[in-house]
Structures are given as structure tokens and as C-alpha cells.
Amino acid sequence: MADSLTPRAVWSPHVTVACVVADGDRYLIVEELVNGRLVYNQPAGHLENGENLASAALRETLEETGWTIQLEHLIGVHQWRSTEHGDSVLRFSFAGQPLSHDPLRPLDTGISRVLWLTRAEIAALGAQLRSPLVLLSIDAWLAGQRLPLSVLNSQLTEDPYP
Template identity: 45%
Template sequence: MSDDQYKPHVTMACVVQAENRFLMVEERIHGLPTLNQPAGHLEANETLFEGAQRELWEETGIHASPQSLLQIYQWIASDGTPFIRFTFAIDLPEIPETMPHDSDIDRCLWLTAEEIIHAPNLRSPLVRESMIRYLQPERYPLSILENFK
């Protein structure tokens, strides 16, 4: 194995919709309020679905499961860090209360698609792209991702 082996960070994000609003979390990056979908890194010994559920609960206090796969993104951040991001859709019948359990999250917001797409303070370009992708009708079944433990 060579030292230049590609080792991307694997992350999951959830585009959560209820009553035509979308759940966003606000955190401080370099002291500035920044918006992201509930998202985070895959931990050892968990599936993508378990990781998505865990991150959603930690960052928002909501217990929900991914319902479909929206997109898989490969992205290299401006600092050269490579990411593979699995983005899931969750549609809820009504807006639930939120309570972040992650101290890095300042608050949760329910915003319109337009507010997100045009927000100047998104965590990465994947936030906007995931929102635009959600607005398209295509969804992939979760069965496209097979877990072997």
C-alpha cells in the first residue's frame, strides 16, 4: 500500500422536509454562523443509515430514518480534503420540535428551499447542491446501498 492512497472522509447528510420547509443546523465556523443540513462523518462499525440517523439525532434531537437516497457526491474542499457525501431524503408530516445534543450546533432552523439556495453562509457547495437535487423528482431506493457487517 502506498502513502498516496486516496482516503476520503465519508459523510452522510439528511435533507429533511416538513410543511414545505427544510431543516438546517447553524454552527460557528471560524466564528461565523454557518448553515448545513444535519450531517457528519461515518463512524467505525456503523452503516450509512445508522450514521445518518445518529447525526440527525445528535444535531437536531429528531429520531427519523432516511427514506431514499438523493445523491452521492465526491468533493475536494478548498484545503484539499476529499469527501464522499451520501445525501438522504426524509419527509416528515409536520415540523417537529428540535433540540440539538451536539454542542457544536447553535440552533436548528426551518427554511424555505429558496432561502437555502440563496444563503451566503452555507458550509459547503454540497449544501446548495443537495437542496437543488431534492427539488428534482428522482429518488433512489435505499436498497441500492447494501450493508454487510
């Protein structure tokens, strides 16, 4: 047991956002190359310094898919230890509606293509899913898990480290 004079390491999870975007029974999925491996995921990525969660979700979806969406709900907050890098991930999963698509917009580095797949097609990808959070988020959405966006509160300033 450390005494009160011994500094303790601060836990620093990877804070990520992801969007479940449905069009009928199909979901927006990205195929991406990660560490030399082709994997499938929702549009997702890291929260940037000074950015709020909702803005990060909108940005990541646009950058990875060319789709502009409208966020509707927070589906949930999921904690997971990545098998990719071994670190903890804290993922905020959102539900969004597709608004418009820019097919000429360049996609983020590593994104091979954008797909619309059914839940069964996504489940069939098995070990090619980037994480178990892909199906967890879709299943939570299908089960009706929806929190209002008003549960999110951001008190960011111009300088996050005044």
C-alpha cells in the first residue's frame, strides 16, 4: 500500500465516441486498416482536447464517412480494455440520423470504405469487428436504450488549461 507521500499514477483511459447511424435495418459501418489488419467499426474516434463529446461524434462521423448526421440520443457509456493496445477505453455511444452525404469528401487515413450493413451482416464479421462495443452499441439501441443529449454537460473554456 502506498503512503500519502507516494505519487499515484493517474488513470488515463482513451476517451472515444461512436455513432450508431441507422437507415431502416442497415447501419453505417467503416472498413478500416488498423495495425495492418482490416476491421469494421461504427464511425468512431478519440475526443480531442477542448472538444465536447457531441461535437466529437459529429466530427468523427463526417471525417470517416462523409456523412453529416444529426445526433438524437446518447445510447450509453461503455468501458472496455482494448485487445489492440491493452489500454482502457471509455466509449460514449450516440445514435444519429443521416442528413446528407458528400461522396467527394476525402475520408480519414486508414478508412478503406463505408458500408451500410444489417445487424446480421455485422455480427457475421465476428473477429473482424474492431471491438465488442460495435454490436453492444447496436444491441443497446435496438433494445430501446436512449438517453437525452441533455444529460451531457460541457463546461469548456477557450483555454482548457487556464
